Amino acid sequence: MKITLNRVNDNFHFELKNERGHIVNVDSRPEFGGDDQGPSPMELVLMGVAGCSAIDMISILKKQRQEISSFKAEVEGERVQVGEAKPFKDIHLVFYLEGNIKEDKAAKAAQLSFDKYCSVSKTLEPTATIHYKVVLNNVELAKI
Structure with missing residues (x-):
C-alpha cells in the first residue's frame, strides 16, 4: 500500500x-493556518474507523442474507494532550441500520468488526478505547 x-x-x-x-x-x-480545503488528518482517522467498520458490518450482514435498506454511522473522538501531540483517547461510534435485519445479527456484526476484522480500530487499540452502539430500526441494540 x-x-x-x-x-x-x-x-x-x-x-x-x-x-x-x-x-x-x-x-x-x-x-x-490552513484554508479548510479538506478534512484534517485526525478527522481522516475517524473517517477511517467508521468506513472500515461499516465495510465489515455490511459484508457480514450480506453474507447472512440480511436486507439493509439504510446504513449510517456517526463517529466522535476525544483527544488528550501527550507532550506536544493530541492523540485520540476515546472514540465513540453509533451505527444506524434499517431494514429486514435480525437484531442478534446486527449486534454480532458490529462486535466482529471491532473484535476481529477492522484493521483501523486494531491499529488504534494501543492508544484509544473504541466504544460503539448499534441502533436498528430506531431501537438501540448494543452498547460497548
Missing part, C-alpha cells in the same frame, strides 16, 4: 493519492 502526497498551496492544503488514483484533500482549519 502506497500513498503519495503533494502540497497544493503555501499553507497546509495537500492532495493525497493512492496507487489506484483516488484523491483525498487534506488541510487544516484557518485558526491553525
Whole structure:
C-alpha cells in the first residue's frame, strides 16, 4: 500500500493519492493556518474507523442474507494532550441500520468488526478505547 502526497498551496492544503488514483484533500482549519480545503488528518482517522467498520458490518450482514435498506454511522473522538501531540483517547461510534435485519445479527456484526476484522480500530487499540452502539430500526441494540 502506497500513498503519495503533494502540497497544493503555501499553507497546509495537500492532495493525497493512492496507487489506484483516488484523491483525498487534506488541510487544516484557518485558526491553525490552513484554508479548510479538506478534512484534517485526525478527522481522516475517524473517517477511517467508521468506513472500515461499516465495510465489515455490511459484508457480514450480506453474507447472512440480511436486507439493509439504510446504513449510517456517526463517529466522535476525544483527544488528550501527550507532550506536544493530541492523540485520540476515546472514540465513540453509533451505527444506524434499517431494514429486514435480525437484531442478534446486527449486534454480532458490529462486535466482529471491532473484535476481529477492522484493521483501523486494531491499529488504534494501543492508544484509544473504541466504544460503539448499534441502533436498528430506531431501537438501540448494543452498547460497548
